[in-house]
Amino acid sequence: MISVGIFAKPPLPGKVKTRLIPDIGATRAARVYRYCLEYTLAVVKQSGLDYQLFVSEASDDPLFQHEDYSLQKGEDLGARMFHAFQELLNRGSHGALIIGTDCLDITSLHLQEAARSLADHELVLIPALDGGYTLIGCTAIDPSLFDKMRWSTDQVYQQTMTNAQHLNYRTRSLEPIRDIDSLQDLEHYPELLALITSS
Numbered sequence: 001m002i003s004v005g006i007f008a009k010p011p012l013p014g015k016v017k018t019r020l021i022p023d024i025g026a027t028r029a030a031r032v033y034r035y036c037l038e039y040t041l042a043v044v045k046q047s048g049l050d051y052q053l054f055v056s057e058a059s060d061d062p063l064f065q066h067e068d069y070s071l072q073k074g075e076d077l078g079a080r081m082f083h084a085f086q087e088l089l090n091r092g093s094h095g096a097l098i099i100g101t102d103c104l105d106i107t108s109l110h111l112q113e114a115a116r117s118l119a120d121h122e123l124v125l126i127p128a129l130d131g132g133y134t135l136i137g138c139t140a141i142d143p144s145l146f147d148k149m150r151w152s153t154d155q156v157y158q159q160t161m162t163n164a165q166h167l168n169y170r171t172r173s174l175e176p177i178r179d180i181d182s183l184q185d186l187e188h189y190p191e192l193l194a195l196i197t198s199s
Contacts, residue, residue, distance in 0.1 A: 002115040010059035047108035078146025085141035097137035105177040122169035
């Protein structure tokens with residue numbers, strides 16, 4: 001069994017997609033985030049893989065009402081992913097994948113291919129075009145995988161690969177895809193542009 005962890009936040013204005021706020025405002029940025037979160041949940045459910053939401057804070061948002069979610073734990077993203085991997089793998093999973101909620105190019109086929117990759121690799125990644133990654137998966141987790149990471153930079157993917165090499169992990173990288181951080185990213189998605197141009 002391969003489980004998927006979805007890292008999410010309650011879609012509250014001012015707390016999500018903060019890099020978009022200077023360009024489109026907090027309310028529209030939250031609309032974009034909600035759309036991406038709904039899309040991500042649909043894709044994961046379509047994949048047929050077991051999944052667990054890891055939410056940054058407790059929420060009564062309708063999106064979470066019928067979901068059994070855990071709260072994220074840890075001081076930075078690496079610590080939060082480490083604890084989530086531990087939780088997923090301790091359930092008896094043969095491996096686990098973690099994704100965020102800011103990628104409209106990811107599909108159920110990506111998730112299924114990443115899951116299959118863990119049959120003969122310790123680590124699988126889907127790189128992002130900006131130098132990060134949109135998915136990370138592993139069969140066992142070591143905290144040093146996230147050592148000395150400069151999060152939110154274009155070095156994240158390469159630093160992760162370097163750390164994996166030090167751990168002697170067999171790694172596989174799938175084709176890079178786009179995540180959504182900037183106004184320029186939004187321009188690739190007419191459905192998102194419609195959200196930010198409506199009243």
